Amino acid sequence: MQEELAVTGSGRDRSAGASFGTTSSVPGLRDLSLQRSNTANDSKLSNHGMMRRRLCAQWDLLWELTLRDLRIRYKRSILGIGWSLLTPFAQILIFSFLFIHVMPLGVENYTSFVFCGVLAWSWFSASVVGAAGAVVYNPELVRRPGFPTGILPVLTVVSNGVHFLIALPLLVALAAVNGITMGPSLLAVPLVIAVQFLFTCALAFPIASLNVRYRDTGHFVSLVAMAAFYLTPVFYNIQQVPEAARVFYLLNPMVTVIESYRDIFLRGEWPNFLALAIVALVSALLLLPGYVGFGRASAAFAEEL
Numbered sequence: 001m002q003e004e005l006a007v008t009g010s011g012r013d014r015s016a017g018a019s020f021g022t023t024s025s026v027p028g029l030r031d032l033s034l035q036r037s038n039t040a041n042d043s044k045l046s047n048h049g050m051m052r053r054r055l056c057a058q059w060d061l062l063w064e065l066t067l068r069d070l071r072i073r074y075k076r077s078i079l080g081i082g083w084s085l086l087t088p089f090a091q092i093l094i095f096s097f098l099f100i101h102v103m104p105l106g107v108e109n110y111t112s113f114v115f116c117g118v119l120a121w122s123w124f125s126a127s128v129v130g131a132a133g134a135v136v137y138n139p140e141l142v143r144r145p146g147f148p149t150g151i152l153p154v155l156t157v158v159s160n161g162v163h164f165l166i167a168l169p170l171l172v173a174l175a176a177v178n179g180i181t182m183g184p185s186l187l188a189v190p191l192v193i194a195v196q197f198l199f200t201c202a203l204a205f206p207i208a209s210l211n212v213r214y215r216d217t218g219h220f221v222s223l224v225a226m227a228a229f230y231l232t233p234v235f236y237n238i239q240q241v242p243e244a245a246r247v248f249y250l251l252n253p254m255v256t257v258i259e260s261y262r263d264i265f266l267r268g269e270w271p272n273f274l275a276l277a278i279v280a281l282v283s284a285l286l287l288l289p290g291y292v293g294f295g296r297a298s299a300a301f302a303e304e305l
């Protein structure tokens with residue numbers, strides 16, 4: 001069966017909803033299939049052992065699908081994964097020219113400032129837009145008996161997160177060139193990444209599920225993501241937002257996430273842990289019904305595709 005791919009590098013592309021065609025070459029999927037079919041052996045294991053084995057199999061499957069997504073995405077590409085860096089760099093150059101030389105915003109270390117915002121937003125935007133195709137662009141996987149469809153929205157977030165992690169050292173280097181000193185607050189970076197991952201997954205599950213039945217969902221999400229880009233302080237300082245409107249900005253979880261990155265990389269300060277905890281709590285409360293709803297709807301995915 002011929003492999004197909006539908007991917008995105010930006011908000012308008014179809015990112016990690018890539019169709020992987022035949023799945024027999026994915027070791028994680030073979031392991032998962034063996035695990036599900038070998039019920040005689042599973043019955044001898046404790047519940048804890050069965051759960052641990054299932055989680056390990058799904059982790060292996062996620063890892064293999066992520067690697068395969070990246071290999072297919074950049075197949076026969078001269079720059080390869082370098083394209084994941086070229087797009088945000090182009091945005092950064094444009095913003096830096098406009099808001100340093102044409103319409104100065106007066107933001108100190110603006111190149112590092114906008115780099116921080118663009119990186120975080122690109123991961124988020126590409127993931128939620130790509131989540132719309134996580135199921136509909138993988139009919140072979142969805143129809144495969146025993147395949148855990150719940151892994152597909154997570155795959156979208158993880159695949160785009162790889163590009164974020166690749167570019168992160170460049171942000172550190174740029175901040176160092178600009179004379180910014182970063183101290184122990186760097187230890188908080190994994191926490192901020194985890195909070196952004198949790199929030200993005202909380203949105204990815206319902207988006208992936210809704211787009212199976214209502215194909216307008218993907219177009220609507222792209223439109224909202226485009227509007228949200230300008231309503232989120234990605235390329236401007238939140239302090240420049242009128243105080244009356246600032247309270248509405250702070251209701252946007254991505255504002256907390258982006259400002260947390262800037263606290264760490266630009267100001268050398270610890271992020272606002274209370275604000276991060278609130279975003280994590282809200283994300284967890286959204287993730288639970290989103291995941292449960294996705295699981296219930298997944299029973300009809302094969303028929304609706």
